[in-house]
Amino acid sequence: MLSSVDEAIRKAAVLNAIKHDGKADAGAVLGNLLGENPSLKPRARELMPTVQRVVKEVNSTSLTQLTQEASEKWPADLIKEKPEEVRKLSPLPNVEKYQTIVTRVAPNPDFVLHLGNARAAILSHDYAKMYNGKFIVRFEDTDPRLKKAQLQYYDIIREDLKWLGCSWDAEYIQSDRLPIYYKIAETLLSNDAAYICECKPEQWKPLVTAKKPCPDRELGVSIQTQRWQKMVNGGYGEGEAVFRVKTDLSHPNPAVRDWPGFRVVDVIKTPHPRVGSRFRVWPLYNMASGVDDHDLGITHVLRGKEHLTNMARQLFLYRHLGWTYPDAVHFGRLKVEGMNLSKSRMMKALEAGEYMGVDDPRLGTLAALRRRGFQPEAIRQLMWEIGPKPVDVTISWDNINAINRKLIDPTSHRYYFVPDPIRADVSGVEADMEVHQPLHPQFPEMGTRTLNLKARNGRSKLLLSGSDRTTLASGETVRLMGLFNIQSVSLNGGELNAKRVGESASGVDLPILQWVPAEDKTSVSIVLPDASNANGFAEIGLRREAVDSVVQFVRFGFCRVDEVSYDKVTLYFAHN
Numbered sequence: 001m002l003s004s005v006d007e008a009i010r011k012a013a014v015l016n017a018i019k020h021d022g023k024a025d026a027g028a029v030l031g032n033l034l035g036e037n038p039s040l041k042p043r044a045r046e047l048m049p050t051v052q053r054v055v056k057e058v059n060s061t062s063l064t065q066l067t068q069e070a071s072e073k074w075p076a077d078l079i080k081e082k083p084e085e086v087r088k089l090s091p092l093p094n095v096e097k098y099q100t101i102v103t104r105v106a107p108n109p110d111f112v113l114h115l116g117n118a119r120a121a122i123l124s125h126d127y128a129k130m131y132n133g134k135f136i137v138r139f140e141d142t143d144p145r146l147k148k149a150q151l152q153y154y155d156i157i158r159e160d161l162k163w164l165g166c167s168w169d170a171e172y173i174q175s176d177r178l179p180i181y182y183k184i185a186e187t188l189l190s191n192d193a194a195y196i197c198e199c200k201p202e203q204w205k206p207l208v209t210a211k212k213p214c215p216d217r218e219l220g221v222s223i224q225t226q227r228w229q230k231m232v233n234g235g236y237g238e239g240e241a242v243f244r245v246k247t248d249l250s251h252p253n254p255a256v257r258d259w260p261g262f263r264v265v266d267v268i269k270t271p272h273p274r275v276g277s278r279f280r281v282w283p284l285y286n287m288a289s290g291v292d293d294h295d296l297g298i299t300h301v302l303r304g305k306e307h308l309t310n311m312a313r314q315l316f317l318y319r320h321l322g323w324t325y326p327d328a329v330h331f332g333r334l335k336v337e338g339m340n341l342s343k344s345r346m347m348k349a350l351e352a353g354e355y356m357g358v359d360d361p362r363l364g365t366l367a368a369l370r371r372r373g374f375q376p377e378a379i380r381q382l383m384w385e386i387g388p389k390p391v392d393v394t395i396s397w398d399n400i401n402a403i404n405r406k407l408i409d410p411t412s413h414r415y416y417f418v419p420d421p422i423r424a425d426v427s428g429v430e431a432d433m434e435v436h437q438p439l440h441p442q443f444p445e446m447g448t449r450t451l452n453l454k455a456r457n458g459r460s461k462l463l464l465s466g467s468d469r470t471t472l473a474s475g476e477t478v479r480l481m482g483l484f485n486i487q488s489v490s491l492n493g494g495e496l497n498a499k500r501v502g503e504s505a506s507g508v509d510l511p512i513l514q515w516v517p518a519e520d521k522t523s524v525s526i527v528l529p530d531a532s533n534a535n536g537f538a539e540i541g542l543r544r545e546a547v548d549s550v551v552q553f554v555r556f557g558f559c560r561v562d563e564v565s566y567d568k569v570t571l572y573f574a575h576n
C-alpha cells in the first residue's frame with residue numbers, strides 16, 4: 001500500500017516536472033495526486049512532507065531522464081506540450097505618419113551574423129511584415145581598411161538571413177553607391193555645410209576639445225570644392241585630408257563635433273574586395289548609413305543604443321539637407337551568459353586559429369547555432385520575448401535551450417548512445433531478442449526502432465555507458481531500458497560481467513540505463529559545445545537519419561546529425 005502511494009507521488013511529481021520544463025511545484029503535485037487518487041484526500045496534510053521531498057529529488061534530475069522514466073512507467077500519461085500562446089510585438093512609434101513602413105538590416109560583410117545581429121534582423125523584418133511594409137537588406141561595406149568586407153560573407157549573411165526566415169524585398173550594397181554619396185558631398189560643400197580638413201590629428205584634437213574651429217573650416221566654398229576634387233582625383237594620400245560635416249562646435253559630446261564624413265584610403269595597398277581600387281575617397285559609417293536611410297525611404301530604424309551618438313551626428317546631416325530623420329528605436333545590449341558576442345574578438349581568435357571555423361560550437365554565430373541543431377524559430381521566439389526593450393538584457397543558455405527544446409522535442413527520434421562504453425557480458429539470455437522501442441515515446445505513430453540482441457551459450461554481449469560505471473560497480477540491480485534487469489557480478493576496467501535478474505520495470509527505484517547491442521551498432525562521435533568530442537556507439541538504426549535531422553540520445557541530450565560516413569555518424573550536441 002505504502003509503495004503504491006509513493007509511486008503515485010513520484011508519478012505526479014515527474015509528470016508535473018515534465019510539463020514545466022523540469023521544475024515541479026509541490027502544491028501542484030499534491031493537487032494532481034489528490035485529483036487522481038481522491039481516497040488520499042483525508043491524508044493530504046500528512047503527505048505534504050513526502051511530496052516536498054520527492055519534488056526536490058525530481059527537480060534535481062535532468063528533464064531527459066524524467067521523460068525517459070515517464071515513458072517507461074506511465075507512457076499513457078505523458079502529457080503532450082500545449083501550443084505556445086501567440087506573442088505580440090509592441091507597436092512601432094508614429095506608424096500613422098507613413099504610407100508604407102520600411103525597415104532595414106545593415107550588416108557589414110566582414111563577418112557572419114551572430115545572436116546579437118539576429119535581434120535587429122528579426123525585429124526589423126517582423127515589424128515590416130506586421131505593418132505590411134518593406135524590409136531591406138543593406139550591406140555596409142565602405143571600410144576597406146579596418147572593417148574590410150570579405151566576399152564570402154555576403155553570401156553567408158544572405159544564407160543566415162534566409163535561415164532566420166527574414167526574406168527581403170530589396171537588397172543594396174553600399175560599395176555600389178559611391179557616386180550617390182559623392183553627390184551629397186558636393187551638395188554639402190556648396191551649401192557651406194562641410195569642409196575638407198587638412199589638419200593632422202594632433203592639431204585637430206586640442207581644437208575640437210576646446211570647441212574651436214580649425215583653420216580649414218571657414219576657407220569658403222570655392223576652395224572647399226577644389227579640395228574635394230583634389231581628394232577624389234588622388235591629390236591627397238591616406239590621412240592627409242578628411243571631409244568634415246559642420247556641426248555645433250559646442251555640442252556636449254566632442255565625438256559629435258564636426259564629424260568626418262569621407263576619408264582617403266590607399267586602395268592600392270588595401271583594395272576593396274568588390275570594386276578594387278576604383279575609388280580613393282570612401283564615406284565613413286555615418287555618411288553612408290545616414291544618406292541611405294533617407295535615400296531608401298527607411299521609416300523605422302531598429303538598432304542598439306550604442307548608435308545613439310551616431311544619431312546625434314546624423315541629425316546634423318539631415319538638418320543640412322532638409323531631410324526628416326526616420327523614427328529610431330534603440331534597444332539595450334544583448335548579452336548571452338558565458339559567451340562573447342564581440343565580433344572583433346571572435347574574428348581575432350578565428351584568425352589566430354583558436355576556432356575550427358565560423359561555425360565552431362563555442363561561438364555565438366548563427367552558423368554555429370545552426371550546426372548544433374538550434375531552430376531558427378527558437379531564435380525568433382527569443383527575440384520576440386526580448387523585443388526592442390531599451391534596457392540591457394542577459395539571456396542564459398538555459399533560456400535558449402528551453403525554447404529550442406520545446407521545438408525539437410516533438411520531432412526528434414530517440415536512440416540509445418553509450419559514450420566511453422563498458423562491454424557487458426550478461427548471463428541468463430537463452431535466445432536472441434528483438435527489442436522494439438518507440439522512435440518517440442509520446443508519439444507511437446512515428447513508429448519503432450529495433451535492437452537485435454544476440455545470445456550465445458546463454459549469454460549476450462551489449463554495451464553500456466561509461467558514465468554509469470559507479471552505478472554498475474555498486475552491484476545494485478539496474479534496469480536496461482525496454483529489456484530486462486541485470487546485476488553486476490564483476491566489473492574490471494571496461495568489462496562488466498553481469499547476470500539477468502528480472503524482467504519487470506515496475507521497481508520504483510531501479511536506475512534505468514540505456515544500452516546498445518554489441519554486434520548491431522554504429523560508431524558515433526559527438527562534437528560538444530566546448531569543441532571536445534564524446535565518442536562511443538549507438539544503435540545501428542541511427543544510420544538511417546538524414547543529415548540535419550535532430551535526434552535525442554536518451555539520458556544524453558539532443559544532437560544534430562552532421563555527417564553519416566561508411567563507418568561513423570558524427571553529430572553536434574545541442575543541449576540536454
Ligand SMILES: [Zn+2]
Pocket residue numbers: 196197198199214215216217
Ligand atoms: Zn582642419
